[in-house]
Amino acid sequence: MFDSDKIFPPNPEFAKNARIKSMDEYYALMDEAKNDYEGFWKKYADEKIEWIEPYEKVLDETNAPFYKWFTNGKLNVTIQCIDRHLKDKADKTAIIFEGDRGDVQKITYETLAKEVNRFANLLKNRFDIKKGDRVVLYMPMIPQAVYAMLACARIGAIHSIVFGGFSAEALRDRIKDAKAKLVITADGAYRKSKPYLLKPVVDDALKDGIQSVEAVLVVKRNNEKIDWIEGRDHDYDELIKESSSECEPEIMDSEDPLFLLYTSGSTGKPKGVQHSQAGYILWAQMTMEWVFDIKEGDVYWCTADIGWITGHTYIVYGPLAAGTTTVLFEGVPTYPDAGRAWKMVQEHKITQFYTAPTAIRVLHKMGEDEPKKYDLSSLKVLGTVGEPIDPPAWMWYHEEVGGGRCAVVDTWWQTETGGHMISPLPGATPIKPSCATFALPGIMAEVIDKDGNPKEIGETGLLCITKPWPSMIRTIWGDHERFKKAYFSDAVKDGKAVYFSGDGAMVDKDGYITITGRVDDVINVSGHRLGTAEIEAAVAEDDKVAEVAVVGRPHPIKGESIFVFLVLKEGAVTEDIKSHINSLLSKEIGNIAKADDIVAVPGLPKTRSGKIMRRILRSIAKGEEIKQDISTLEDPSIVANIQEAVKQAV
Ligand code: WT7
Numbered sequence: 001m002f003d004s005d006k007i008f009p010p011n012p013e014f015a016k017n018a019r020i021k022s023m024d025e026y027y028a029l030m031d032e033a034k035n036d037y038e039g040f041w042k043k044y045a046d047e048k049i050e051w052i053e054p055y056e057k058v059l060d061e062t063n064a065p066f067y068k069w070f071t072n073g074k075l076n077v078t079i080q081c082i083d084r085h086l087k088d089k090a091d092k093t094a095i096i097f098e099g100d101r102g103d104v105q106k107i108t109y110e111t112l113a114k115e116v117n118r119f120a121n122l123l124k125n126r127f128d129i130k131k132g133d134r135v136v137l138y139m140p141m142i143p144q145a146v147y148a149m150l151a152c153a154r155i156g157a158i159h160s161i162v163f164g165g166f167s168a169e170a171l172r173d174r175i176k177d178a179k180a181k182l183v184i185t186a187d188g189a190y191r192k193s194k195p196y197l198l199k200p201v202v203d204d205a206l207k208d209g210i211q212s213v214e215a216v217l218v219v220k221r222n223n224e225k226i227d228w229i230e231g232r233d234h235d236y237d238e239l240i241k242e243s244s245s246e247c248e249p250e251i252m253d254s255e256d257p258l259f260l261l262y263t264s265g266s267t268g269k270p271k272g273v274q275h276s277q278a279g280y281i282l283w284a285q286m287t288m289e290w291v292f293d294i295k296e297g298d299v300y301w302c303t304a305d306i307g308w309i310t311g312h313t314y315i316v317y318g319p320l321a322a323g324t325t326t327v328l329f330e331g332v333p334t335y336p337d338a339g340r341a342w343k344m345v346q347e348h349k350i351t352q353f354y355t356a357p358t359a360i361r362v363l364h365k366m367g368e369d370e371p372k373k374y375d376l377s378s379l380k381v382l383g384t385v386g387e388p389i390d391p392p393a394w395m396w397y398h399e400e401v402g403g404g405r406c407a408v409v410d411t412w413w414q415t416e417t418g419g420h421m422i423s424p425l426p427g428a429t430p431i432k433p434s435c436a437t438f439a440l441p442g443i444m445a446e447v448i449d450k451d452g453n454p455k456e457i458g459e460t461g462l463l464c465i466t467k468p469w470p471s472m473i474r475t476i477w478g479d480h481e482r483f484k485k486a487y488f489s490d491a492v493k494d495g496k497a498v499y500f501s502g503d504g505a506m507v508d509k510d511g512y513i514t515i516t517g518r519v520d521d522v523i524n525v526s527g528h529r530l531g532t533a534e535i536e537a538a539v540a541e542d543d544k545v546a547e548v549a550v551v552g553r554p555h556p557i558k559g560e561s562i563f564v565f566l567v568l569k570e571g572a573v574t575e576d577i578k579s580h581i582n583s584l585l586s587k588e589i590g591n592i593a594k595a596d597d598i599v600a601v602p603g604l605p606k607t608r609s610g611k612i613m614r615r616i617l618r619s620i621a622k623g624e625e626i627k628q629d630i631s632t633l634e635d636p637s638i639v640a641n642i643q644e645a646v647k648q649a650v
Helices: 012-017 023-035 037-048 077-081 083-089 109-127 143-155 168-178 199-205 236-242 278-291 309-321 340-348 357-366 391-401 480-487 532-540 577-588 614-622 638-649
Strands: 057-060 068-071 093-098 104-108 134-138 158-161 182-186 188-191 194-197 215-219 233-235 257-263 271-276 299-302 325-329 352-355 381-385 407-411 445-448 461-465 499-507 513-518 522-525 528-531 545-555 559-568 597-600
Touching: 023 037, 037 057, 037 278, 068 278, 077 083, 077 143, 077 278, 077 309, 083 109, 093 109, 093 143, 093 340, 104 109, 109 143, 109 215, 109 236, 134 143, 134 168, 143 158, 143 182, 143 257, 143 309, 158 168, 168 199, 168 257, 168 271, 168 577, 182 199, 194 199, 215 236, 233 236, 257 309, 271 278, 278 309, 299 309, 299 340, 309 325, 325 340, 340 352, 357 391, 381 391, 391 407, 445 499, 513 522, 522 545, 522 559, 528 532, 532 545, 532 559, 532 577, 545 614, 559 577, 559 614, 577 597, 597 638, 614 638
Parallel strands: 093 325, 134 158, 134 182, 158 257, 182 215, 215 233, 299 325, 299 352, 352 381, 381 407, 559 597
Antiparallel strands: 057 068, 093 104, 188 194, 257 271, 445 461, 461 499, 499 513, 522 528, 545 559
16 A cells, blocks of 8 residues: 655665765755855856856846846856757757658767758848747657757747647737747657648648748658748748758857746736746756756656657756757657667656656556566656656656666756756655655755745745756746736745745755645646646637636646536527537647536626635535635525536546
8 A cells, every 4th residue: 555654765875876965965055055155156157168258147136036047147048058069969969750650860960060050051141030039849750850949049039839739729819929930840740650730730720821921941850731821931952951050159159048838827928938048058957966866877758748848858958958868759658569769768768757647647557567668767756747746656667677776856947947856866865755855955845825924834825946056947928917917926035035936845854845736827738737727718619608617627647637518599509519618728828728527507707806716616516515705706506506517527
C-alpha cells in the first residue's frame, strides 16, 4: 500500500557527484540569497552568461512591478546556446530528433549554428525581419522549429509560438494581437504514422487577411498536397539553399523581449506573456544544472511540445544553454505501443526524462509492465510538470521507470515564471511523493494571505513569489495594466504588491510546499491551461445558447475535464447538443478545449447580484453533496433542478 508519509532520501551514489549535494548546501544557498539578494544573482550572472557588454545594475526596482534585471547588459542568447559551445563542443550532438515513424537525425552544435544562421539570414534578407518584429510559429516538432526560434533570437526578432493543437480562430487572434509580420509553418507532420496538416489552418487563420502579416514561410515535412498562395507563401526548402551560414548575432539588451507566449487567464482573451533575454536564459540554464543536474555526456529528453513554455525553456533554451544533448520527438509516447518512450530511453541512453503527469498516467494504464522490457539503466533523474501528480502515478514512475534509484522531481512553475520555481533537488532533497517540496535557491516562494501573513501549517493560502526573479514575466504584450492587475493585485507584503501565481498551496510541518491547485477560474486539462471564461465565450457564440458556465471536473487521466452547463434559449432543440457544442469549441479554440460533459440545465445558480456561483457548479459536476450555503442564491431551488438535469444527462 502507498504510505503517504514515506520520504525518499536522495540516492547517495547520485548525491556524491551532484551539483547540490545536501540540504545543508541548499540552506546555505538560500541564506546567501536572503542575506544579499542581488549579490547572489550577480555571482551567477557573471559566472554563467557570455556578455557582449557588462550590465550596470543587477536589479532595478524603480518601476515595480516592471522589474528590470542586469540593466544595460548586452548579449545574444544564441551565443549562450550555440556559439560559445563551438570552441570545444562543435561535434557534440545538440539535438537528437526522432520522427514519429522512427527516423532519427543527430544535429551537432556546428550544424545547429549553420542552420540557425541560414534561417536568420533568410528572415533578415528575404522577409526584412528586424529587431523587435514579431514572428508567429505554428510548427510541428521538427528541427526547423528549433532553428526558427533561435533564428529569431539571433536577429532580435520576437517569436510567438502557437501550439499546433489550437484552431485557426485561436491562431488568428494571437497573430493579430502580436501584430506579427511573418508566420512560419510546415505543410504538416506525422502522428501515429499518418500525415496531418498544419498549413491549411494557417490559410484559414489568414483567410480574411491580417494587416500586419506580409508573408508565410512553409517548411516541407510530409509533402502532402497543400494550397499555395503565390506572392504570400514561400518555400523554406528552396530559399534556404541560397542562404549563407554566417550571421552576426544582433546585440541585444538584457531587457529586450525574447519571446511572447500566449496563455490563458481567468478573464478575457489569452495574454501574451512577454519574456526577456538575460534573466530568462540565466535561469533556464541554472535550473537545468540544479534541477536536472545536467552533466557532460548526458542525453536529456523532455516530451513537451515547443508550443508550451516547457518546450521553450526545457527543450530548447535551457538544454542548449547548458550545452547538453536534447531530444526532440515528433510523435506520441504511446505509438506504436506503450513501450515507445522506454524504447527511446534505451536507444538514446536518456539520462533525464521530463514529462507530464497525464502522460505518466496514460503510460501506466496502457503499459504497466512495459518499462521492464527495456534497459532503463541510463536514467538518473525523472521529472514531472504541469499539474499535481497523484501518488499511484508517482510510485509507478519512481519504482518501475526509475528502478527506485532515480529522484522524481515534481517541478512547479508557470508560463509566467519562465523556469522552475519549486522543485526537489535530485541530490539533496528528501522527497515526499506528490509534493513539489521547496523553493529553489534564490526563489522566495511563500504561502500567505492577501496581507502577506504566512499561513499556518497545513492551511491553504496564496502561492506567491515575494521577490522578483530574473526569468519572470515582464509584462503582458500591449497591456501593462492587465499585467499589474493579473499578477500584482491580489497580495501585498511589507507594503509591496507581490506576484501571485493563481495557485493555492500549503506548507507542512517540515516546511514542504504542496500545490493544491488553481484558486482562479483557470482549469488544467491534460496539462493544458484553459480559462473557463474563454471556453464560455466560445460556447456563447452559439445562437441557441442563452447562458453558459464552465467548470473543471476531476478526471482520472486528464487531471481535469471540461464540464459545460448551458441554458438554452426558449424553444431551442437539445438534440446533438454535445457534438454541436464540441465542434464549436474545436473551431473557436482547438480540440484541446473539447468538453467531456455538456448538460442543458434550467438555469444557473446566481446570487441576487447576478454572479454565477461556480463553486456550487463544481460540486454538482463532481457529484458532491452541496455543503455551501445556498440561501443567498436568487433562486435556491435551482440547485436541485440542476442536479436532476445532470443526473438525467450522465
Ligand atoms: C499551472 C501553470 C509550467 C509548465 C507547464 C504548465 C500547474 C504546473 C505543477 C506542479 C501542480 C502544477 C499550476 C500552474 N502546475 N506545475 N508541479 N504541481 N501543479 O504551464 O500552462 O503556465 O500552467 O500549471 O496550476 O499555475 P502553464
